[in-house]
Amino acid sequence: MPNDSWSRLELARFLRSRRERIDPRTFGLPVGSRRRTPGLRREEVAMLAGLGPTWYAYLEQGRKIQPSPQVLESLAQVLRLSEDERRYLHRLANGDDEWPRRPDDAPAAEAVLRQLVERGSAYLYPSYATDHRGDLLAWNRAATEWYADFGKLPVSERNLLRWMLTAPEARERLVDWERTAREVAARWRVQSVLWPGDPALQMRVNEFHNLSPEFAAWWRNHEVLEHRSHIRRLSHPRYGLWSFRVVIMRVAGFPRHFVESHIRVDPSNMQNIPSTLD
Structure with missing residues (x-):
């Protein structure tokens, strides 16, 4: 290959x-x-x-x-x-290395995901769609409220991990910033192996190494995680600290794309939920 x-x-x-x-x-x-x-x-x-x-x-x-x-x-x-x-x-x-042989499904996937996420904007909790690089393709109003207004960023900077690594507000919104960003990087590493023929993904790796010493250190540790449901704690200036279960879904026919929807977790049920990387 x-x-x-x-x-x-x-x-x-x-x-x-x-x-x-x-x-x-x-x-x-x-x-x-x-x-x-x-x-x-x-x-x-x-x-x-x-x-x-x-x-x-x-x-x-x-x-x-x-x-x-x-x-x-x-x-x-x-x-x-x-x-x-x-x-x-x-x-x-x-x-x-399946990248060169799979058809470019990005345009069709983006259209479907935008309809799925944006038309569900009445959903009370954050929801967004990304590709295998972590590039944000669509998000609802709640994601803008709890994370950031990604639409105001240049297209080249609309990447979830990039936002976590570089945006000052990310460290304010993500209660366990280091753990959360580290886990996203570990999931991202798995994608880099699934799609090794994608030059844009490798460019992201190089970009994040230059932007973040934390990312460079995590990458050297070779930590890996599959995409699965996990707990994330977010802090909002008006609503305070909420805990969410992030449910990650794939859309049939689009193997490189994910939808991540948040479901609020009752704090009384949090005590026995471990960190993914602990």
Whole structure:
């Protein structure tokens, strides 16, 4: 595939980042003054996963080798990967670059999503539509009220993650700003693997690296999350602090597009809801 080398390098970086976060004592391995590598050594991962040390070293070097699903599952267990991280690992190793072969559905998708979101403007809570890059395509009045008037931004700046990273009011509106932006970046990383052939998405990655040191640090950590329902707390100058469950929906026929609708959560039911990345 055209972006095979990119996927191999990303796989190598991801494996190393997950290896370095594992405490060797988890597996009863000694931790002494001679250990210069944070976390597990390459040869230790290979041993624990039942792989040859040279073969695994090649995998972390981005060499052109194809791990089997069984090998990937063995690595996922050793590296203590979450379900989202496990899926990400398989996509990096076996995913296909579908971008050049899929028709450009953006114009049709935008028309459908605008009707869906804007005609539902009577909906009391925020709702907006984005593409796989996080570019905002449509939003209702409640989104303008709780987030920002995205229509006043230049088209090139109408991106949800960009707004979170650069707009001063984002840090005021998002109660858990760092956690929220970090989780959006983690979901965004999954999209970068699903659509590696999209040059505009890579341009966004470069743009965010230049705009935000926080984003650059999060990106280096290789955190990944799937798109799923989650809790977000917003602060409004008039209404105060509200907690919402953000429900993420895909529109049939448009795999690169999402609708995110907010549903208010009763504060009394919040105590047992964990952070997505905690």
